[in-house]
Amino acid sequence: MNPDFIGRSYPPSAPYLVGREKVREFARALGEIDEVYFDVDAARARGFSDVVAPPTYAIRLSMAAAENVVMDPDLGLDYTRVVHGDQRFEYARPIVAGDELVATVTIDGIRSAAGNDILTTRAEIRTVSGELVVTSHSTLVARGSDV
Amino acid sequence: MKLPSKSFPITRETLIRYAGASGDFNVIHWNERVATDVGLPNVIAHGMLTMGLAIRVVTDWLDDPSRLLDYGCRFTRPVVVPDDGEGALLEVTGKVTSIDDGRAVITLAAVSAGVTVLGKATATVRID
Incomplete structure (x- = not known):
């Protein structure tokens, strides 16, 4: 991978509208039972604007x-091994x-260890009006092709 | 201090449900032929599914989702999910390892088939 890419930020993703049914479906897939994930009134009673x-x-x-980032040909990461x-x-x-969110990804680190390429990324997830909601740090490992 | 532990059965149905809900359709999570072709023992659970189940030990205990400030883990070993009518069992325990300035750090242990599947799984929660 090209170490010059450390610190590079990519343009924000297209806005993603968090759908109520999608939230419920995700919560159901994890076996969640708390009504805050399913019931709008229960969520509002606990101070949230929606589920x-x-x-x-x-x-x-x-x-x-x-x-x-992973698919950027100039970065040189073999995404089939990630x-x-x-x-x-x-x-x-x-x-x-109801949140409308965009994610902006920055490459925080690029290194090699034990024949693997290791990429660390930071995604700042904000509402379209700029409020920071979550920062996501991911480490992606491209396993060495000789193993 | 220990949190109430939880056990999560994971079957192929769990994986398919999670694939649909998360949009992660990587074939190694539902196709045994492809999974074994790439050297896995069998179909494996999505790491993010394991991570999502494990944090329930914390969120069910907290009873307020806005108190979760930080959650991270390493995907050390996969949860192997055979199609044998039983599937896998994920067992998660959590304990408070430090309390400072209104925040508690909880360390989680996630085990399946006797193997630790998440490493350095920790959550920071607001307790003030």
């Missing part, structure tokens, strides 16, 4: 945005249905 997305819902935004190494979210607040 709350489970914490890992943020990956939808960051992974879609990271795809542009696995998700680790993941961290910093939450300013939970994502809720």
